[in-house]
Amino acid sequence: MLSSSPVRPVEPPPLPEPRGPLSAAVIGALRRGPEILPPVDGTDPYGADLQLALYCLYEMHYRGFAGVAEDLEWDPALLTVRTAAERLFLDALRAEVEPSADVDAELEALLVEPVDGTGVSHHLRRDGETWQVREYVAHRSLYHLKEADPQAWVIARLDGPAKAALVTVEHDEYGAGDPDRMHALLFADMMRALDLDDSYGAYLDAAPAETLAEVNLMSLCGLRRSLRGALVGQFAAVELTSSPGSERLVRAMRRLELPDAAVEFYAEHVEADAVHEQLVRRGVIAPLLAAEPALAADVVFGIRASGFLADRFGDHVLRCWSEGRSSLRHPLPRESPVRAGRVSRPDG
Amino acid sequence: MTDRVARVVVTDEGPLLVSGPVDIVLPDGRRVRSERPVSALCTCKRSRRQPFCDTSHRRKVRGEGDHAQQ
Numbered sequence: 001m002l003s004s005s006p007v008r009p010v011e012p013p014p015l016p017e018p019r020g021p022l023s024a025a026v027i028g029a030l031r032r033g034p035e036i037l038p039p040v041d042g043t044d045p046y047g048a049d050l051q052l053a054l055y056c057l058y059e060m061h062y063r064g065f066a067g068v069a070e071d072l073e074w075d076p077a078l079l080t081v082r083t084a085a086e087r088l089f090l091d092a093l094r095a096e097v098e099p100s101a102d103v104d105a106e107l108e109a110l111l112v113e114p115v116d117g118t119g120v121s122h123h124l125r126r127d128g129e130t131w132q133v134r135e136y137v138a139h140r141s142l143y144h145l146k147e148a149d150p151q152a153w154v155i156a157r158l159d160g161p162a163k164a165a166l167v168t169v170e171h172d173e174y175g176a177g178d179p180d181r182m183h184a185l186l187f188a189d190m191m192r193a194l195d196l197d198d199s200y201g202a203y204l205d206a207a208p209a210e211t212l213a214e215v216n217l218m219s220l221c222g223l224r225r226s227l228r229g230a231l232v233g234q235f236a237a238v239e240l241t242s243s244p245g246s247e248r249l250v251r252a253m254r255r256l257e258l259p260d261a262a263v264e265f266y267a268e269h270v271e272a273d274a275v276h277e278q279l280v281r282r283g284v285i286a287p288l289l290a291a292e293p294a295l296a297a298d299v300v301f302g303i304r305a306s307g308f309l310a311d312r313f314g315d316h317v318l319r320c321w322s323e324g325r326s327s328l329r330h331p332l333p334r335e336s337p338v339r340a341g342r343v344s345r346p347d348g
Numbered sequence: 349m350t351d352r353v354a355r356v357v358v359t360d361e362g363p364l365l366v367s368g369p370v371d372i373v374l375p376d377g378r379r380v381r382s383e384r385p386v387s388a389l390c391t392c393k394r395s396r397r398q399p400f401c402d403t404s405h406r407r408k409v410r411g412e413g414d415h416a417q418q
Binding site: 116244270 | 361362363365383384387396397400401402406408410
């Protein structure tokens, strides 16, 4: 299907500001070319310095950065740093997450709906404010502007029915042949409707470590074949919990009378992810484990590690909001007056 | 798909999974088209997005934490 929208030129985002010695060294090496990089040991695995360094190294596999030589994606010195940083991050997650190989029990636990939930989407539905919805969307833009891309890495590592079903879900994420229905594009539409900057990477400097860590887990598991089980677990966790979470965001936005163009992204996900949940469980996980039973523990690891990082993100955001301050490193500029009128009134 | 017969999977806990783009005729005669490769049709009647599943069939629990990733 052909798009009716004009094609946007692809422009890589600028490099972010460093947040410590490791990220400064990585960003410096990206800007100036290979140089001697500092040891990674002793860096906080969940801290902003390590998470930003990892994020930048992963970004070389997606869109790169303005002014950075594209082939640095495969620079041995940078890959050495990446591997060391990944080991710290992965070791911390493995130590944090209780191991289990009972995938069915894990999925069952995700398939119940808490009536008294306390996560970010529960807060937004009950008494979120427009500035909080805008912040939430800015955080999420780091993933959703490349939605489904980290999971696409795993396709070549799967076989048979698991591969076919995963591709079916990914195909839907990419608009099922209609570029105007690509989820990343719907997300960008929502950003503009909320008077946010929808250019790729616009909120990287504003994103705290908690936001970066969630996306880094996806890239880590996507790029490493040995973590294909964990990638499928992470994917399942998102698809299984997304539908009710998206419904809460739709209700939050309707209550705040935000424009339809903003609501559409989450409205689409309520319906799409009700299907994806079924496809991931029946079409991907069941045949994957039938073909490779040894991956069960990693599937559970992927589910639990992504849940752990999601909780850290949610705790950070809700703690900031309860103290009346921004959950971003740089508060968003207020909506421009012209746009504010559109944002505060229902569309049409 | 190797044949042109639509496949319908009847799940034990929730929706019917219908393959291919489908035209759905509602009780009031309204027609809804879904272009998705697979559509999940509500059977529990609790969905707020009829005729599609919105996962409202899920068991509700109190005080078991919050697994939502959103």
